[in-house]
Amino acid sequence: xxxTVAEYIRRTVLKMPRHEIKMMLxxxxxxxxxxxxxxxxxxxxxxxxxxxxxxCEENSANIKQAAALDIIYNQIYQNKRMWSVYQMKKxxxxxxxxxxxxxxxxxxxxxxxxxxxxxxxxxxxxxxxxWIRVAWGTPxxxxxQYKPSYVVxxxxxxxxxxxxxxxxxxxxxxxxxxxxASNYHDIREMELRSHSLNSLKDIVFKRYxxxxxxxxxxxxxxxxxxxxxxxxxxxxxxxxxKERIHRLNQEVFGSGPQxxxxxxxxxxxxxxxxxxxxxxxxxxxxxxxxxxxxxPHLLESLKSLAPAGWKT
Amino acid sequence: MAVLRPFDKLPxxxxxxxxxxxxxxxxxxxxxxxxxQEKRNFNVSIHLATSLPLPSERDHLRPRIDMVVFMIxxxxxxxxxxxxxxxxxxxxxxxxxxxCFLVTGVGRVNACSIETNAVCKLAEAYCSPVLFCELxxxxxxxxxxxxxxxxxxxxxxxxxxxxALSLVSLMRN
Numbered sequence: 001x002x003x004t005v006a007e008y009i010r011r012t013v014l015k016m017p018r019h020e021i022k023m024m025l026x027x028x029x030x031x032x033x034x035x036x037x038x039x040x041x042x043x044x045x046x047x048x049x050x051x052x053x054x055x056c057e058e059n060s061a062n063i064k065q066a067a068a069l070d071i072i073y074n075q076i077y078q079n080k081r082m083w084s085v086y087q088m089k090k091x092x093x094x095x096x097x098x099x100x101x102x103x104x105x106x107x108x109x110x111x112x113x114x115x116x117x118x119x120x121x122x123x124x125x126x127x128x129x130x131w132i133r134v135a136w137g138t139p140x141x142x143x144x145q146y147k148p149s150y151v152v153x154x155x156x157x158x159x160x161x162x163x164x165x166x167x168x169x170x171x172x173x174x175x176x177x178x179x180x181a182s183n184y185h186d187i188r189e190m191e192l193r194s195h196s197l198n199s200l201k202d203i204v205f206k207r208y209x210x211x212x213x214x215x216x217x218x219x220x221x222x223x224x225x226x227x228x229x230x231x232x233x234x235x236x237x238x239x240x241x242k243e244r245i246h247r248l249n250q251e252v253f254g255s256g257p258q259x260x261x262x263x264x265x266x267x268x269x270x271x272x273x274x275x276x277x278x279x280x281x282x283x284x285x286x287x288x289x290x291x292x293x294x295x296p297h298l299l300e301s302l303k304s305l306a307p308a309g310w311k312t
Numbered sequence: 313m314a315v316l317r318p319f320d321k322l323p324x325x326x327x328x329x330x331x332x333x334x335x336x337x338x339x340x341x342x343x344x345x346x347x348x349q350e351k352r353n354f355n356v357s358i359h360l361a362t363s364l365p366l367p368s369e370r371d372h373l374r375p376r377i378d379m380v381v382f383m384i385x386x387x388x389x390x391x392x393x394x395x396x397x398x399x400x401x402x403x404x405x406x407x408x409x410x411x412c413f414l415v416t417g418v419g420r421v422n423a424c425s426i427e428t429n430a431v432c433k434l435a436e437a438y439c440s441p442v443l444f445c446e447l448x449x450x451x452x453x454x455x456x457x458x459x460x461x462x463x464x465x466x467x468x469x470x471x472x473x474x475x476a477l478s479l480v481s482l483m484r485n
Contacts, residue, residue, distance in 0.1 A: 241362075
């Protein structure tokens with residue numbers, strides 16, 4: 001077995017938390033049950049990884065299997081990477097049958113025609129997601145396995161989620177290969193970026209819950225905001241106002257969990273509002289500005305602004 | 313009514329009413345519960361509000377308010393602005409000892425947004441005492457609740473010989 005492959009497998013195992021190593025190796029399926037039984041998962045991770053490498057030696061693992069293990073780790077810890085969303089456009093209206101083998105063949109052929117030294121690995125998951133891992137090299141160097149790009153493609157949708165490696169120069173080639181392989185004719189980047197892949201999927205596939213006006217007559221009291229055992233000696237003077245805010249919040253945000261947005265940017269063209277005395281700022285022409293919002297969980301924090309007393 | 317007046321209603325027997333005004337409702341609730349847990353021999357009723365003026369729908373149900381506590385969170389400039397706008401809706405005769413400023417969140421020194429100087433100046437302008445506390449700590453919360461209850465008793469006139477005005481002039485330094 002190649003020394004680089006052994007080292008790569010060792011480092012991948014070291015990344016995993018100790019209590020999850022067994023589960024991930026089982027998912028991988030490269031080592032047999034009997035071999036997994038011989039591993040001692042209660043020692044330090046260094047030793048566990050050495051033992052795993054030894055077992056892989058016995059089975060003669062190559063870079064393809066090592067890449068498959070890496071995909072498994074990254075699919076479980078997908079929130080460690082930053083994902084961007086791309087949308088593909090079709091030229092015609094025909095709905096073509098999606099053939100996974102055809103897709104893989106076309107993708108590999110496109111990339112290999114431009115760059116010989118690449119490692120491409122595919123893995124399909126139950127929710128129709130195809131995970132693609134590409135390790136990039138140059139015409140003179142072998143692929144760098146430690147900085148791969150990942151692509152998640154749901155074949156029934158025109159959306160692709162890409163977590164690019166640091167080597168940004170390969171992004172156009174990747175996009176081109178995706179477009180060609182999936183029979184679209186154009187691809188463009190959407191203004192969405194996040195660590196949480198599920199939230200991006202929620203936003204893009206419109207899976208979040210938005211409250212629509214349905215005719216269910218609410219009782220006059222409105223939604224009960226206070227717990228049942230509230231002390232009657234504590235009187236909330238603004239109870240009616242609080243209930244109104246709660247109801248408005250529900251209407252805008254819905255009652256389900258919000259997709260985890262971390263960054264939002266708005267381009268505005270606006271006029272500065274000022275008193276008549278301030279000459280410089282009193283121009284009547286609009287000026288352009290960029291407003292950025294960023295937070296660990298943007299939509300939840302906006303949702304909790306109103307109950308916290310901010311007038312929005 | 314738009315303005316809060318101290319003596320426009322009749323008091324109830326053996327009971328005191330305190331009004332907490334502040335933008336952070338969760339911390340108000342905690343303080344109110346701490347006050348209710350203290351041992352005392354009179355009835356107390358705690359009204360919580362985010363700002364003044366109070367909604368007029370409940371005017372006829374509201375008893376006479378004996379003491380108003382304005383809660384300012386030192387981490388939030390908004391709470392100070394909120395209190396400043398609410399002060400305009402309190403009648404001047406309330407400031408003869410029946411108003412107190414409570415500054416919360418002083419435990420987190422690195423997150424201060426308001427100068428303590430500004431709060432002290434505000435309190436001086438309105439001739440009312442300022443208390444500093446950290447309501448996230450249970451011990452301090454209980455101690456603050458005890459102090460407020462004691463002041464409330466005096467403001468409601470339950471302690472013979474001590475009036476709200478005399479207490480406030482004692483607390484000035």
